[in-house]
Amino acid sequence: MAKLDPATVQLESLIHAVQSNMSFIEVTSAFKWADIGWHVPPGVRADFEIKYVARGQIALQQAGLSIAGSPGDLFFLDNQKGHSCEHGTFTLFSFGFNVAQNAPEGKRLYEQIQAIFAKLPQKLKLDIHGRMIRRYTELNKEISVRSFGYEVNLKCLMVQLLIEVMRICLVIRSSASNITPYQYNKYTDLISDIIVYLQENAGEHIDLHELGGKYMLNPRYLNRIFKGATGFPIFRYHQMIKVEKAKKLLSTSGLNLLEIAMELGFESSQSFSKFYKKMTLITPSEYRKMLKESE
Template sequence: MQTGEIEAIDYGEQEGDFYIQQVMRTTPYEKTSHFHGNYEIYYLLSGRRNYFIKDTAYTIAAGDLLFINKHDVHKTSVLGSSQHERIVVNFSDSFLGSGHPLFRPELLHVFRRNNHLYRLKPREQWFVEDSFRNMISEIERKEDGFELSIRLILAQLLQFASRLKDGCAAVTDDPLSPTHRKIADVVKHINACYQEKLPLSELSKTFDMSPAYLSRTFKKVTGFTLVSYHNLIRIREAQKLLQETDKKVAEISERVGFEQFAHFNRTFKKTAGMNPLRYRKIFVK
């Protein structure tokens, strides 16, 4: 636990089958840019935050609920006061998969919608918070069948979310501003062309922005530098290839756009916390 943090619950592992954490922070905290192979549900109990998900920047407040699909790049950062409290739930396909008696594929559709944010009404907030409280209660008591109970509560929460309409949420303070639209276009361009070099000078010409303004605005809107975001997308694709193919690491490095293998290795280790060979050994089953 870091200084300025009060944890109410921290159960499971973020990359495991199920994870839930409730924490209050009173000091500045910025989550490093990351992605993972599990689904994520994020609920803000108090305070305000900036959140960048995939290619959209959000301003979130207490009572806001977010759904983040697996492998979507995301980052949270300070907005105003650093004090905030939030609940995060991560779960894998196997935790709520086809073997679950109440599973229906449409339960996961909420993670694939273009909009990630839902601004809940008081009655909806009560239902969501009560769902989390029930999960935490099951974990604390650990009675027989508590994991099944968590699955049932999660399925009910996702069923509730599947009925939420995209129009019920305000995305940002000014979601349709020209600046936000242009930065979203830059993000989409990087996502599509991550194998290319994409120098700042080329991007600034493509999107008709000065290099300095593009660099500064991209960081302000997304929380990433252009270089760090570009590398993150490349490493995400490399991880998929390591898991889903038997291609050699050097071939994967070249395929995702790295000209120097040593640079790929350094960047991969910095992002994933381990080298590519170890990653393949751990995550390929």
């Protein structure tokens, strides 16, 4: 794994802290806000807030500092310090969360998150507009409707939003990534679609030109993006899926080698065995024997 950007590292710590101690976290607000400024005194309202500027310009003040925000900016605010914003022409999304500090673990978690917020940049420039707005809107809906289980669902949505931010950061802030934000935004869903397609067609021949046609992309370009995102070209990835499916069928299905070979699109059990050995260094029969012995 390539060296990560400091913001990505902090985001990962934040996600880890939240998911390990989810029962101490409570998402207390999620809303869309336009034009009217505000003044949150220190220590009031939610412990932490994360705001996304969707439109216009804001001038945010925290701890004597003024930070300008424009569309695509994400703000991490520790409300211990308070913060304020002038009236203006803007739309932003916000959610806030509290950390229950009644137990020592909760107090520790609060301090941990506070330390992470202190190390995170106050403003993170993200170029992925539609996705962020979708995530915030989900939070907004969930807190508005308050259906059964919404408290837990809100925490999950918060973690998922942070993971999305982390993934975006990984792309736009890491020099090791060979995907541009534009490609990330445009192709993330495409890549996962293709992978599911490859899985559901583990036994079929995959034609790169056909696949390119399906998504209206140059096949070689599609392959390059796919490799950029997954680390493997499409054909190789399809082979890995075949091996995984073979293992599953060998271990649990009771089908014989020929039946498994047919299921995976091979013409004979011999060609299947040859392929399997090339990929895993043992034959399918050896694998099955190993499983039987270990039971």
